[in-house]
Amino acid sequence: MRTSPTDNLRARGDRQAGFTLLELLVVLVILALIAAFAAPRVLKYLDGARTDSAKIQIENLINILDLYKLEIGSYPSEQDGIVALLEAPPGVDRWDGPYVRKRDELMDPWNRLYAYRFPGEHGEFDLFSLGADGTEGGDGDNADVTSW
Numbered sequence: 001m002r003t004s005p006t007d008n009l010r011a012r013g014d015r016q017a018g019f020t021l022l023e024l025l026v027v028l029v030i031l032a033l034i035a036a037f038a039a040p041r042v043l044k045y046l047d048g049a050r051t052d053s054a055k056i057q058i059e060n061l062i063n064i065l066d067l068y069k070l071e072i073g074s075y076p077s078e079q080d081g082i083v084a085l086l087e088a089p090p091g092v093d094r095w096d097g098p099y100v101r102k103r104d105e106l107m108d109p110w111n112r113l114y115a116y117r118f119p120g121e122h123g124e125f126d127l128f129s130l131g132a133d134g135t136e137g138g139d140g141d142n143a144d145v146t147s148w
Helices: 003-014 021-072 081-085
Strands: 115-117 126-129
Touching: 021 081, 021 126
Parallel strands: none
Antiparallel strands: 115 126
16 A cells, blocks of 8 residues: 655654744845845835936926916926925916826936026026035935036
């Protein structure tokens, strides 16, 4: 008569199969070591992603500002700022907005309103983010992201 593998387990008793506490601790230590080495690299990529996102958002806002100029006849004044893309500025008759759906589209990845200058020092207008530190200049994630 042949025995199956399940018969062998039954023959050994009702011993439960599973992991020991020591095996689980070893696996947790290995996972912690991997996380400790990987976390700085992941954070570095996250910082770069914010800067890249700001560049893309600025390009999008430039196109929206160009559409605004086509319809109104000029870019928003510096006093009205880029909020003019969301809310009609006083005294602007041909405003056909909103040109953006929500205020979040006017915010940089660090949750600050994009800076806007009209007339610009580098073009018809300047649109920029001051980076993570919120001050001019800087390197890496602190660097300014500009439309020029």
